[in-house]
Amino acid sequence: MIHTIQRTACALAFGLSLVASSQVSAQLYTEDQRPSACHKKFDDTGPGRDVIYVPTRLQTVERMLDFAALKPGEVLVDLGSGDGRIVLAAARRGANARGIELDEGRFKIAQCWAEETGAGAKARFLQANIFEHDFTDAQIVTMYLLPGLNLKLRPQVLDMRPGTRVVSHAFTMGDWEADRTESVAGSNQTIYLWIVPAKVAGTWTVTPKGSAPMQVTMTQQYQKFEGSARMGERTGKVAKGTLRGDQISFTLVEDGGASREFSGRVNGDRIEGSNGWTATRAAASASR
Known part of the structure; x- marks a missing residue:
């Protein structure tokens, strides 16, 4: 029983x-x-x-x-x-x-x-x-x-x-x-x-509107996540990562101090950003 x-x-x-x-x-x-x-x-x-x-x-x-x-x-x-x-x-x-x-x-x-x-x-x-x-x-x-x-x-x-x-x-x-x-x-x-949050752990290719792609690796704990980023020779970190269902938001902070805000909607291995940015997850990196 x-x-x-x-x-x-x-x-x-x-x-x-x-x-x-x-x-x-x-x-x-x-x-x-x-x-x-x-x-x-x-x-x-x-x-x-x-x-x-x-x-x-x-x-x-x-x-x-x-x-x-x-x-x-x-x-x-x-x-x-x-x-x-x-x-x-x-x-x-x-x-x-x-x-x-x-x-x-x-x-x-x-x-x-x-x-x-x-x-x-x-x-x-x-x-x-x-x-x-x-x-x-x-x-x-x-x-x-x-x-x-x-x-x-x-x-x-x-x-x-x-x-x-x-x-x-x-x-x-x-x-x-x-x-x-x-x-x-x-x-x-x-x-x-x-x-229930979307699953975002893994390595993503993030393409800001009008900018070169960057590699972002995320680790997730329930509705919160963090990670690291590489933009050519520059590096940075993912901060303030939050999920509310399929809605995602985070701040990308470069090691030099510059920061950018990202928000969008997660759909499986793809993210559609609210201001034109997109992201695609490498299939082998997806974590359940």
Whole structure:
């Protein structure tokens, strides 16, 4: 059994939220509501379960979706989806949402709740191991998992499409610094946002507009990178290298002190600069 922190439910609010706007829906949720009929039908509190079972405030669920800037039609996958509350909230906002849950009881609760709230057309639940399920189609990944599981998932997440947004409730990704962090108002809960960066490690031929090409070698640590450059007989370094999805920016500082700013968009082994510069990576140097 995967040791996850799962979402528990106090579910009457979802029936109300289906007819409320997303802007005010969080105000309709309370923390002392009785379990829904689905929770009573598929009791998931029995003995022998080896998961830590902690409720996520529904206000936090809504804030996680706000934090991810979820848009209608986007694909959201919730890893360790518990009773399905994040998936159902996302579906209610027009997303194509999918929940992956190993525990049979919570999986059944989520399916029942989707039918109960009428969100089934946009919400789908799978009883599966999160480490065996392919979620690379997601534009947004949400999770409330223990730190060790976050770290185990990190390589898979980093291999996702650049620009994928990842939101975690309460726990970090180790030394992968979050792009944004927020304390949820009125609570002691923290949510974290990462934007999967493009992979830029390797040796690039950078051609500034109207100038001779230069060789730039980059080393990358998550959304930050640095490197060295050679421009004929001159040398320099790459400084302030940052990535936000496929958006790249850095400063090239020559050893003599002159500097130039670069920004653009990474597309595999090519970069299209915002002011006409381009770069191509040597295939053999690309680093995963």
